[in-house]
Amino acid sequence: MDKRKIILSILGVVLIIAAIFAAKAIIDSKEQPKPNIQKTVKTVFVDTIQNSTVSINIPANGNLVAKRRVELFAEVQGVFRYSSQPFKPGQAYKKGQTLLKIDAEEYAASVQSAKSDLYNQITAIMPDLRMDYPDIFDKWQKYLNNFDVNGSIPPLPEPESDKERYFVNGRGVNAAYYNIKNLEQRLVKYRISAPFDGVLTEALVTEGTLIRNGQKLGEFIDPDVYELQVSIAKQYADLLQVGEEVSLTNNNATKTYQGSVSRINARIDQATQTVSVFIEVEGSNLKEGMYMQANLDAKKEENAIEIDRSLVSDRNEIFIVQDSILQSIEVNPVYFSDKKAVVKGVPNGEVILSRQVSGAYNGMPVNIAEESETRSKDNSDKNSERLSQ
Template identity: 35%
Template sequence: MKKRQWAIIGGLLILVLAFGLKNKLSQSTETESPKSITRLKALRVDEVKNGPVFLNIKVDGPVQAQQKIDLFAEVNGVLSLQATKFDAGRIYRKGEILLDLDNSEASSSYRALKSQYTNVLGQVIPDIKIDFPTHFDTWYKHLQNISAGIWEAPKNTDDEKLRLFLSARGIYSAYQNAESARIRLEKYQIRAPFDGSITEALVEPGQLVRVGQKLGEFMGKGKFEMLTSLSTTEAPLVNIGDTVYLSSRESGHEYKGIVFRKNAKIDPSTQRLNIYVLLEDVRLVDGEYLNGTISGPSLDKAMALSRKLLHKQASIYVVKDSVLAESNLEILHQSPEMVIVRGLKNGDLIPQKPIAGAYVGMPVKIISQ
């Protein structure tokens, strides 16, 4: 019986000792476990230095000749054989004949009406000498010029009686008939309105040409304009006369132009405003596509940043006391890659590159460049 009691007491002691040892070991493990280590995000930074930022607005678009016209026939006639054939690529100086239509009938009509005017004028000269002697020399000189082949309009007069007299004698109507025939005769010859070349020729010598028929296309050289568009935020920054630097990716040529027209109406389909750039360069080709920039105004107390650094579209992370803080920005101008902003203070530290998983209060470590 005593042995059994001692066995029970011994078992209880063993349990108590085992339980105490377990608690001791547990407390020792907790006190000896290492503390968690906070890892700092290492990054490189730039120091903010506000100053004037020169605005360059990117533009692109096709160029077209500023002087380009379609040639149409205003009279009927057969195209005459010319020393220089009317072909695409032909170069002409201003005033040279591009096309010459047979004008035999029109020329005869003009000569007849001109002769009729000369005869009517000759019949009234004696009466002018008697009834209006102070005007005789003027009208006699006019008759001499007409007879010598110098075509000119009748002389203006303030004498109402003389005007009525000349009108009753058919002087003015005879002149208008002859003048109309002269203008029609000139339409049988189509002359170059400016220096340029034929870009399209649609008729051949001997071909019958009718009124309203398109004959070809004539384009001036050296003067071109480029159509491009700006956003509603960019448009107020561009003015007439601003310089535009352009280049062609195909030819590699560089050009310099100026903004010479600016539309006051926004295109409803694009919500952009059209501007026109004037270029003067003989190397340009009609339809060539150019890319470049407009030199806009200088924006004071500003800084240019990569758009990738923006947070919430109008803020940026800055480093203060080794943690990230947020600074709000005023966006002055933005392009696909860059933004020009105000709102940062000189000396502020901003990350050089976007920070993955960044948040306000994030601890960081600045590393040297």
């Protein structure tokens, strides 16, 4: 009985080993097909290099602001009584016309009262002048004869001696005179006139409104000359000069205007590391607040080329094509924009990639696209750009 179990166990082990070897033989008998690796050669678009003078254009944008603008504030208190034109936004005024006149009857009466007091003070000293200073009496008498309470007070006669000066000052004439001059200056502030030909762009009060001291009344601008403030990176600020011509376009790029750099701020914004540049522009169709795009001709770089920014690697290298093989060469980038790069150091006649090739590497075999294929590709790119615009 024990022998029988042993024999059965041995047979079982043998069968298992035989099954393993049989399975291995079956697996090994299947032939694995060798993969057929096909090498694909990419077609690339190229340009032949010819170095030239490249204008470095710095794009910028901003909103127009009137160069001459006045914010109207009240320096006195009273009721808005009169304006030579309807005091409403968009209303044009000529230089010198009354923008806003505040009721000043009460204050004007106090000024006339002060003038009358001065007249009485001078009249009171006339007998003393006749007795003690007869040589200057006629001068002061003539001043009294020309004194008009309703008009602007005339300057006091110039003293001819220290005695005359001390006598007049001792009677308080000079103090009263300068007090009236101060009142007259304040009386002028009840009327605000247009400092230049312009347009009212903001009106915060209407006729009959009670105006308080320090209250803002509106804004007045000259609609003929505007300024565009743009921010330029600090590394390009030294390339700009006052007086340089600038091409401006509106938001839809349907109209072009010519401006010039009028001012360049001497301070760098610490938060953005940019410099403010102000561009002056004139045009009948321009309005304050209009969004404008500017192209500033910062510099002209000799012996350089302009290529797509994506062609320049992080190591400042670009690919050239030599005998249908890609090779990388080092270049010297002098300017980067959003889409373009200006580089130097590429020899004339060198054939470079004009479009980025994914997975490009040194020694990569390529085919150069035919001229007709290149043209069709350029036309399709232009059409896509038009559609995107």
